[in-house]
Amino acid sequence: MRGFLILLTLISIFCVVVYDSVVAVPDGYVGVTTCRLRRFGPIATAPRTLDPGLHLSLPLLTRLSLYNTRIQMLVLQVPVGEGKIVQMTGQVRIEPDSAVILHQKRGPNYLAEVRPWLTEIFKGKISEAHGRLGSPEIRQDILDTVEQALAADGIAFDRPPFLTLLEHLSLNLDPPTEEESDTDEDAD
Numbered sequence: 174m175r176g177f178l179i180l181l182t183l184i185s186i187f188c189v190v191v192y193d194s195v196v197a198v199p200d201g202y203v204g205v206t207t208c209r210l211r212r213f214g215p216i217a218t219a220p221r222t223l224d225p226g227l228h229l230s231l232p233l234l235t236r237l238s239l240y241n242t243r244i245q246m247l248v249l250q251v252p253v254g255e256g257k258i259v260q261m262t263g264q265v266r267i268e269p270d271s272a273v274i275l276h277q278k279r280g281p282n283y284l285a286e287v288r289p290w291l292t293e294i295f296k297g298k299i300s301e302a303h304g305r306l307g308s309p310e311i312r313q314d315i316l317d318t319v320e321q322a323l324a325a326d327g328i329a330f331d332r333p334p335f336l337t338l339l340e341h342l343s344l345n346l347d348p349p350t351e352e353e354s355d356t357d358e359d360a361d
Contacts, residue, residue, distance in 0.1 A: 189232075190232045190233075191232075193230075193232035193233060194229055194230055194231070194232045195227055195228070195229060195230075196223070196227070196228050196229075196230050196235075196237050197226070197227050197228075198223050198224065198225045198226060198228065198237075198239065199225060199239070200225045201225070201241060201242060201243045202225060202239045202240060202241055202242060203222055203223065203224065203225075203239075203240050203242050203267065203269040203272045204222065204223035204224075204228070204237050204238065204239055204240075205220050205221070205222055205223070205237070205238045205240065205272050205273055205276040206220060206221055206223060206230060206235045206236065206237050206238075207220045207235065207236050207238070207276070208231075208234060208235055208236075209233075209234055209235065209236055210234060220273045220276055220277065221273065222269060222270070222272050222273055223237070224269070238276060238280075238281045239281075240267050240272050240275065240276070240281070240283075241267065242266060242267050242268075242269055242272075243266065244264045244265070244266045244331060245264070245265055245266065245284070246262065246263075246264060246265075247262070247263050247264070247265045247284070247288070247291075248260060248261070248262050249261045249288065249291055249292050249295050249319075250292075251292060251295050251296045251299055253299055259295075259299055261295060261315070261316075261319065263316075263319075263330055263331065264330075264331040265323060265328050265329065265330055265331065266328070266329050266331060267327060267328055267329070268327050268328070268329050270327075271326075271327025271328075272327065274326065274327045275326050275327040275328065278326050279326055283326070283328070287323070287326065287328070290322075291319055291322060291323070294318060294319060294322055295315065295319060298314065298315045298318055298319075299315070302315070316330075
């Protein structure tokens, strides 16, 4: 009877080890594996990416983090005055080849970490614009700055992002029409 319990325990341990040695990465995701133990040296502990599908891993030694590579909406809002908010809406996605960089810099909750950081960048660019948000050059500068900040973390900013003003008062953020441009030039 005792031999049977030992055999049953060994079979159970074997099944758990085999079950833990196969990891699945679903479609639309990329996996980043990291070693739980740091004692194996830099090569063994270096994170690596896994494409969608089934993969073998070292049971109990590796950790898998999944990153969504599908397009996700990113909305940033910055107050610009009494009752006025400038909102930037864009589509972001993770570049699968850059998932390790994103994992090392931001971790699995990257959107929660990136949003306040980008909002501060966005707020700084809006304050530099000094109320000239209707200018296409200013808008492009804001969008390019946010795009470059995201790219540094391996996140692609898909076009077309757009800026809108949510307000209680009427303020036009669209580029001036030809008539408005003519009147501005006449005033000079």
